Amino acid sequence: MTSHPTAPVPERLFDDEREQRWRSRFTAVRMSRPSWARDAPRRTVYVSNATGTFEIHVWDRDSGDHRQVTARRNGTTSAVLPPDGEQVWWFSDTDGDEFGHWVAQPWSAGPGAETMPAVPGAGDGYPAGLEIGRRRSAVGVSTDDGTTLLVHERGSDAPARVVYQHTEDAAVGALSEDETLLAISHSEHGDSRHPSLRVLDLDGGTTVAELHDGPGKGLVPLEFAPVAGDQRLLVGHERRGRDELLIWDPTTGSVTELEIDLPGELVGGFYPDASAVLVAHTYAARTRLFRYTLSDGALTELPTAEGCVGSAEVRDDGTVEYSASSAAEPSRIRALRPDGTDDVLVTPPGERAPGSLPVRDVWTDGPGGRVHALVTVAPAVDGRPAPAVFVLHGGPHAADEDRFDASRATWVDAGFTVVEVNYRGSTGYGSAWRDAIEGRPGLTELADVAAVQDALVAEGAVDPARCAVDGWSWGGYLALLAAGTQPERWAAAVAGVPVADYVAAYADEMEQLRAFDRALFGGSPDELPDLYREASPLTYVDAVRTPVLILAGENDPRCPIRQIDNYLDALAARGDVAYEVSRFDAGHGSLVVSDQLDLIATEVDFVRRALAR
Secondary structure, eight states: OOOOOOOEEEEEOOOOOOHHHHHHHHHHHOBOEEEEEOTTEEEEEEEEESBBBOEEEEEETTTTTTEEEOOOOTTTOOOETTTTTTTEEEEESSTTOOOEEEEEEEOOOOOOOOOOESSSTOSSSSSEEEESSSEEEEEEEEEEEEEEEEEETTTTOOOOEEEEEESOEEEEEEOOOOOEEEEEEEESSSSSSEEEEEEEEEEEEEEEEEEEOTTOOOOOOEOOSTTTOOEEEEEOOTTTSSOOOEETTTTEEEEEEOOOOOOOOOEEEEESOOOEEEEEETTTTTTEEEEEEEETEEEEEOOOOOSEEEEEEEEESSSEEEEESSHHHHOOOEEOOTTTTEEEEOOOSOOOOOOOOOOEEEEEEETTTTEEEEEEOOOOBBOOOOOOEEEEEESSSOOOOOSOHHHHHHHHHTTTTEEEETTTTTTOHHHHHHTTTTSSSHHHHHHHHHHHHHHHHTTSSOOOOEEEEETTTHHHHHHHHHHHTTTTTTTEEEEEEEOOOHHHHHSSSHHHHHHHHHHTTTOTTTTOHHHHHHGGGGGGGGGSSSSSEEEEETTOOSSHHHHHHHHHHHHHHEEEEEEEEEEEBBSSSBBBBHHHHHHHHHHHHHHHHHHHH
16 A cells, blocks of 8 residues: 655644634534424434534433433434434444444433434444334435335334335435325436435335426425324425425325525425424525415515524424524524514533634626625735635535634635635526536536636636635545646645545445436446546546645545545656645544544645645
8 A cells, every 4th residue: 555645733823812713613612403302392402512522412401401412432413302302313323434323322311321223123324314203213224235214113122114125215204293104205217316205105005196306306305294184295396496395295196386486495394383384595605584374375584683594493382493603603593482582592601612704795607607606805915815715515416605614714814715616516506507517527516616716816806826725525526626627726725535536436435425426427437437537536637736635534435535545546656746645533524623623724734835835
């Protein structure tokens, strides 16, 4: 095995008050919005970094007690409460490899407590959905052989029974209130990026109904009406070229599209009495909340606090609990009550993380239409624009939004203008924009990044000689691809957990991502070798002339380590390009705060040194 130069971790990034400020944004206690047990709503569960690693915690609202549930070396982030709140279910994998099973432990138990399989007989795999009812649970398990969906009669010693199995990707979607119907998403038609819906009768073992909107139009089962006797299912659809909502009753076949006249994209969930839908509306990188009344179609914006909403849910009394933040202000967890008052629901212990600078919106004409970017401008020095780092988001079906990000704030503290580009492939801008990368991923996105860079150079906002490209996951893939296909544009390239050798990545990655890649490219590497070669950073390794930093998780199932080693070996064989690597003992990123500090410090230090050359 070739030895590669290891990137040093700097002891400090700054010699002034900025050192404490940037670190405290990561070390300040953070918590997710607590979710509650349906029949015991005073019991809630959330994720927090209070111990220095992101772990599962519970909050008893009656006593006010907060208590840690898990304590594992590489952290835990997936947990849910059954309706009675008597247990905590969490997903148990090994060192971040995402392969494992759901376990249950008593509500009152703490770290290290004995657990039991939450769904006996389900076996190990990658998670593919979970629904917990009062008497039944449904779980999805993905392996190299495909997807298996199982149902377990809670309280029974009998193993879970298989209700669906297929070689293509599928997932558990929603369980009806009476627990007789299970909605699943599936891709038997071969396109996991645009799934179809099926509703199964769990008592009779038959298919109740199927919903398929045709090629390029996906459907997402969101939630059954939470009212006894009501079998309506809230569904996300894209019949008009963007994410919208409809209500489908699979027992009668009736479909009602919700006519909501808002630009952008929509997702939602039922109010507890199923009389209305809580709608999250995303437009131009901001998300706000609305109430849509089903009886008359009335749409009302909710008077939430300023900022971009992260997540939200309605309690039985009509209170909307939500999280919100902006690029300038860290997240708060708030409660909007039926009387219109809005206040902070819960505050993590300790000092709140320091804020940062706001973003400004930039719209640029690109080769495929208008490209939206968020720019955080660092002060100019001696009349010259600050160096810039183009931070490219992962996904690819995700988007940068006007929400708080400790890494962005660190780059700004370090004197970099940060440019975040919602390239083609991003969500929030319609189906055509999201799907524009089909058949030509990678190079399509980079054409949009180049258009934004050219526009910012033309207006004098960035210095073309001092631009770095950075990203994690799909963003890391794009950064590596940019280093080889746009070498004249970048003074440094930083790639966290990237796809580096697409053919080897396909061979080693989890089956859910292989299905995604087949849908994205139109086939497998064996079927489309030239297309995968064109999209692979390894193809262009001989054209790289900018310094490259790669950060890689040893247990990553999404962008596995072997294909990264192939790329590093190819760089080493050249012998004439500066590169470094930082390996960490985790999966697709780290949940350990000290690791997160080291990784961002390594990134900033590497780019500084590259620019100094």
